[in-house]
Amino acid sequence: MYSDDWKTPQDELLRRCQVFQRHLTAQQIDMAIIVQNADLFYLTGSIQQGMLFVPCSGEPVYCVRRDLDRARLESALSQVVAAPSPRQLADFVREQFGMTPETLGFELDVLPVTFYERLKRSFAEVAVKDVTPLLRRVRMIKSPFELGRMRKAADQLAVVYEAAKNTLREGISELELSAHLELAARLAGHQGMTRMRAFNGEFYGGHVLSGAAGAHPTFCDTPLGGTGLTPAVAQGAGQRVIQANEPVIIDFLGAYQGYLCDQTRTLCLGGLADELRQGYEDMVEILWHMEKIARPGVSWGHIYDSCLALACEMGHKDAFMGSAGAQVGFIGHGIGTEIDEFPFIAKGFNDDLLEEGMTFAFEPKLVYPELGALGIENTYLVTADGVEVLTRCPEELAVV
Amino acid sequence: MYSDDWKTPQDELLRRCQVFQRHLTAQQIDMAIIVQNADLFYLTGSIQQGMLFVPCSGEPVYCVRRDLDRARLESALSQVVAAPSPRQLADFVREQFGMTPETLGFELDVLPVTFYERLKRSFAEVAVKDVTPLLRRVRMIKSPFELGRMRKAADQLAVVYEAAKNTLREGISELELSAHLELAARLAGHQGMTRMRAFNGEFYGGHVLSGAAGAHPTFCDTPLGGTGLTPAVAQGAGQRVIQANEPVIIDFLGAYQGYLCDQTRTLCLGGLADELRQGYEDMVEILWHMEKIARPGVSWGHIYDSCLALACEMGHKDAFMGSAGAQVGFIGHGIGTEIDEFPFIAKGFNDDLLEEGMTFAFEPKLVYPELGALGIENTYLVTADGVEVLTRCPEELAVV
Incomplete structure (x- = not known):
C-alpha cells in the first residue's frame, strides 16, 4: 500500500x-x-x-x-x-x-x-x-539506510527552494508564499507531518518569514519565530505582505519515510542593503567555519563556542541567533525522525563529542528587530574526517 | 501583527x-x-x-x-x-x-x-x-466569541469542499488531491496546524481517502485511517490513484484563531454502485436522526446507542464506524481548540448530558474492506432546544 x-x-x-x-x-x-x-x-x-x-x-x-x-x-x-x-x-x-x-x-x-x-x-x-x-x-548515529531517507527529504527541499524562487514576488503575503511551498513539498512526497520531541514544541515544518516579521521571537526554542496567523499558533507565516529589498527566510523541513532534513535559505526581491548583505555573507562564513572544524572527536560545545566567537568578532554579538534579549543558546541541532535529536551544537556540551554517522542541522542566523532575520541552514552528516552536506541548494543570497 | x-x-x-x-x-x-x-x-x-x-x-x-x-x-x-x-x-x-x-x-x-x-x-x-x-x-461549553471562530473555521471547509469538487478527476492521486485541498485551506486562512490532546494522537488535519485505501484501520482512534505515504505517519492520503465509481472521502479540519471545525463529505466520479449509494443515504439518515434527538438533557451515550441501533436495523452492524474487527466505540467527539474534547458521543456515557453551548462533530461512517469508506460528518452546536449545524456544505453524495 x-x-x-x-x-x-x-x-x-x-x-x-x-x-x-x-x-x-x-x-x-x-x-x-x-x-x-x-x-x-x-x-x-x-x-x-x-x-x-x-x-x-x-x-x-x-x-x-x-x-x-x-x-x-x-x-x-x-x-x-x-x-x-x-x-x-x-x-x-x-x-x-x-x-x-x-x-x-x-x-x-x-x-x-x-x-x-x-x-x-x-x-x-x-x-x-x-x-x-x-x-x-x-538514534543519533544514522545508518546508511537512514541516510538514504534523509537524502530524499533533502531532495524535497531542493524542490521547495526552486518553488520559492519562482513564486516570490512583490505583494505576495507570507501565508500565500508558504501555502505554495507547502504544496510543492507535498507534491514532492512530503509525508505531511513532522515530529518534535519537546513538550509543547509544536514546530510544524515550514517557516516563511519576511522583513520585520522574521524578527518576532516566540515560545519555541528557535532563533526565528515569525508571527503566524494567530497567537494560538504564534509561529510561521503570517499575513504580512512581502516587499522588495527585505530578507525573506524560507526555513523548511523535508520529510520522507519518517526522516527529516532541515534547510534555510534567504531570498530577496531586488537586493539588500549593504549591512544586511554583509550579515548574510558572515553567516555563510560561519557555516563554512563549522564545516572546517567539525569532525569526529570535536565536542558539540566547542563548535558552538568557536562559531559564536567568530560571530562576535564579526560584530554580531547582539543579533546572532535571535534578537537581543531573546537569543537562543545553540546554533545547531541533531535531526532524524525528530527535529530535536542529539547532538546539540550548543553552549556547555563540552564533554559530548561528534561521532561518525551523526546528522545535525546548523543554522547561523541574524535577527534585527527593525529589518528582519537572515541566515542559512544546512543539514550535515558527520563523516570519518569531517562533515558532508545533505542539503545542496545554492548558498548565496537568492536575489529574485 | x-x-x-x-x-x-x-x-x-x-x-x-x-x-x-x-x-x-x-x-x-x-x-x-x-x-x-x-x-x-x-x-x-x-x-x-x-x-x-x-x-x-x-x-x-x-x-x-x-x-x-x-x-x-x-x-x-x-x-x-x-x-x-x-x-x-x-x-x-x-x-x-x-x-x-x-x-x-x-x-x-x-x-x-x-x-x-x-x-x-x-x-x-x-x-x-x-x-x-x-x-x-x-472548555466544553463554548461562548459566542468562540462560536464566531468556529464558524470561520467552517467557512474554510466550504472552500475546501468546492476545491475538492473542482480538483477531483480520474487518475489524480490521493496525495495530489490532498495537497491541493491543503493549499485551498491555507489560502482561506487555515492556521497551519491543529491540536489533538491524546498522547501519540498526531491527527494532522486532513484526510483524503479513496476506494479500498479508505478502509485501512490504523493506530489512531478514528473510524477511517487511510494509508498515508509511509508507516511513519500511517494515516491520510497515500499514493493511490483515484478511479471512477468509488467513494472519495474528504475529512478535513478548518482552523481559525485556534478553533477547529470538522467536516467529512463523500465524493465520487460518475456515481456509485447501488449498495454504496444506499449506504451513504443511510449515514445521512443517521445524521438526521441524531439532529432530531440531540438536545440539552439527553445523554451522550443515549445518542450513541440510538444511532448505533438504527445503523444495525439498517443492516450495517459489521461496517459501521470501522471495518469489522476495527470498529471504534464512538460516533462523535467534542471539538474546539482540540479535536478530542468533551462531549464524547460514545458507548457508556449514560450519565453525561448534553448542555447548551457544547459543540461536537458527528460522523456516521461505513467501511467495507474491498470497496472503501463513505459517510458524512458535520460539526454541531447544542442550542436551547436542539442542535445547529455549523458546517453547511451540501449533504448529498457529490457526484462529479
Missing part, C-alpha cells in the same frame, strides 16, 4: 535494538517499554498503537492494541502480538521473557503522568529509569 | 477563569498550574512558554519564560510577569498569592513525567490532583 522502499528491514531493526540493549545492560535495566511514536517507529518500523518490550538481551516483542494486522504488515520484527490487558502485563512479561524485571525503563521525558502511572501500576515494586537519554544516543 | 480580531478579550478570559475556579473550589484544589498549549491559550489567549497560576479565587498570574513581551501583547490578562526559576516557585506563590497551597492541580494527562516531577519538586509536601477533567468541563 506504500511506495516501493517503505519497509524498514529486519536486520536494520535488530541492529538498532542490539545497540539499545547494550546501553540497557550497561545501566542494569532489565527491560525497556517503548510507546512513543518516534521511538516505536525507530525500533519497529511501525507506529501502530501498543508497546514494544525490549529485554536487555533476546528478541523484542511488539504488543499491538490497534491495528494488529497493519503492524504485522509494517513491522519486520518477528514477534508482533496482540497487546495484553494492563492487568495481565506482568504475567505476560514473565511468560514471554521468563523473568520478573527489577528495573524497567520508560521514556519519561514524553510519557504523560497518567499514562505512565497506569502502566507502572501493572508492575508491582519495580524500579524505574528513564531510557530516553540512552535511546537518543542510539 | 495579526489580523483584526485576533485578541481574546479580557472579560472572555476572566469568565472562563471564574468557571474553572468554581470547579477548583468544589474539588478543594487551592491552585492550578496550567502549562499545555491548548489550555494555556484558552485561559490566557497566548501560548508563550510558561505557566499560568490559577488560584481557587482571585486573579490568575501568567508567568512567562519565553517570550515575555509577546505574551504581554497577546494576553489580555493584567498579570503577565517573568517566570521565576524553579527554586523560587514556592516563594513566588507565597508572595504573589499570600498562601502556601496544600493541594495543587496539574494537567496530568498531558504533562510528561520528567517535566511534572521537576515542577512538583518545587513545592514541598503538596497534594496533587488532576485538573484536566475539570478544565475539559469548562
Whole structure:
C-alpha cells in the first residue's frame, strides 16, 4: 500500500535494538517499554498503537492494541502480538521473557503522568529509569539506510527552494508564499507531518518569514519565530505582505519515510542593503567555519563556542541567533525522525563529542528587530574526517 | 501583527477563569498550574512558554519564560510577569498569592513525567490532583466569541469542499488531491496546524481517502485511517490513484484563531454502485436522526446507542464506524481548540448530558474492506432546544 522502499528491514531493526540493549545492560535495566511514536517507529518500523518490550538481551516483542494486522504488515520484527490487558502485563512479561524485571525503563521525558502511572501500576515494586537519554544516543548515529531517507527529504527541499524562487514576488503575503511551498513539498512526497520531541514544541515544518516579521521571537526554542496567523499558533507565516529589498527566510523541513532534513535559505526581491548583505555573507562564513572544524572527536560545545566567537568578532554579538534579549543558546541541532535529536551544537556540551554517522542541522542566523532575520541552514552528516552536506541548494543570497 | 480580531478579550478570559475556579473550589484544589498549549491559550489567549497560576479565587498570574513581551501583547490578562526559576516557585506563590497551597492541580494527562516531577519538586509536601477533567468541563461549553471562530473555521471547509469538487478527476492521486485541498485551506486562512490532546494522537488535519485505501484501520482512534505515504505517519492520503465509481472521502479540519471545525463529505466520479449509494443515504439518515434527538438533557451515550441501533436495523452492524474487527466505540467527539474534547458521543456515557453551548462533530461512517469508506460528518452546536449545524456544505453524495 506504500511506495516501493517503505519497509524498514529486519536486520536494520535488530541492529538498532542490539545497540539499545547494550546501553540497557550497561545501566542494569532489565527491560525497556517503548510507546512513543518516534521511538516505536525507530525500533519497529511501525507506529501502530501498543508497546514494544525490549529485554536487555533476546528478541523484542511488539504488543499491538490497534491495528494488529497493519503492524504485522509494517513491522519486520518477528514477534508482533496482540497487546495484553494492563492487568495481565506482568504475567505476560514473565511468560514471554521468563523473568520478573527489577528495573524497567520508560521514556519519561514524553510519557504523560497518567499514562505512565497506569502502566507502572501493572508492575508491582519495580524500579524505574528513564531510557530516553540512552535511546537518543542510539538514534543519533544514522545508518546508511537512514541516510538514504534523509537524502530524499533533502531532495524535497531542493524542490521547495526552486518553488520559492519562482513564486516570490512583490505583494505576495507570507501565508500565500508558504501555502505554495507547502504544496510543492507535498507534491514532492512530503509525508505531511513532522515530529518534535519537546513538550509543547509544536514546530510544524515550514517557516516563511519576511522583513520585520522574521524578527518576532516566540515560545519555541528557535532563533526565528515569525508571527503566524494567530497567537494560538504564534509561529510561521503570517499575513504580512512581502516587499522588495527585505530578507525573506524560507526555513523548511523535508520529510520522507519518517526522516527529516532541515534547510534555510534567504531570498530577496531586488537586493539588500549593504549591512544586511554583509550579515548574510558572515553567516555563510560561519557555516563554512563549522564545516572546517567539525569532525569526529570535536565536542558539540566547542563548535558552538568557536562559531559564536567568530560571530562576535564579526560584530554580531547582539543579533546572532535571535534578537537581543531573546537569543537562543545553540546554533545547531541533531535531526532524524525528530527535529530535536542529539547532538546539540550548543553552549556547555563540552564533554559530548561528534561521532561518525551523526546528522545535525546548523543554522547561523541574524535577527534585527527593525529589518528582519537572515541566515542559512544546512543539514550535515558527520563523516570519518569531517562533515558532508545533505542539503545542496545554492548558498548565496537568492536575489529574485 | 495579526489580523483584526485576533485578541481574546479580557472579560472572555476572566469568565472562563471564574468557571474553572468554581470547579477548583468544589474539588478543594487551592491552585492550578496550567502549562499545555491548548489550555494555556484558552485561559490566557497566548501560548508563550510558561505557566499560568490559577488560584481557587482571585486573579490568575501568567508567568512567562519565553517570550515575555509577546505574551504581554497577546494576553489580555493584567498579570503577565517573568517566570521565576524553579527554586523560587514556592516563594513566588507565597508572595504573589499570600498562601502556601496544600493541594495543587496539574494537567496530568498531558504533562510528561520528567517535566511534572521537576515542577512538583518545587513545592514541598503538596497534594496533587488532576485538573484536566475539570478544565475539559469548562472548555466544553463554548461562548459566542468562540462560536464566531468556529464558524470561520467552517467557512474554510466550504472552500475546501468546492476545491475538492473542482480538483477531483480520474487518475489524480490521493496525495495530489490532498495537497491541493491543503493549499485551498491555507489560502482561506487555515492556521497551519491543529491540536489533538491524546498522547501519540498526531491527527494532522486532513484526510483524503479513496476506494479500498479508505478502509485501512490504523493506530489512531478514528473510524477511517487511510494509508498515508509511509508507516511513519500511517494515516491520510497515500499514493493511490483515484478511479471512477468509488467513494472519495474528504475529512478535513478548518482552523481559525485556534478553533477547529470538522467536516467529512463523500465524493465520487460518475456515481456509485447501488449498495454504496444506499449506504451513504443511510449515514445521512443517521445524521438526521441524531439532529432530531440531540438536545440539552439527553445523554451522550443515549445518542450513541440510538444511532448505533438504527445503523444495525439498517443492516450495517459489521461496517459501521470501522471495518469489522476495527470498529471504534464512538460516533462523535467534542471539538474546539482540540479535536478530542468533551462531549464524547460514545458507548457508556449514560450519565453525561448534553448542555447548551457544547459543540461536537458527528460522523456516521461505513467501511467495507474491498470497496472503501463513505459517510458524512458535520460539526454541531447544542442550542436551547436542539442542535445547529455549523458546517453547511451540501449533504448529498457529490457526484462529479
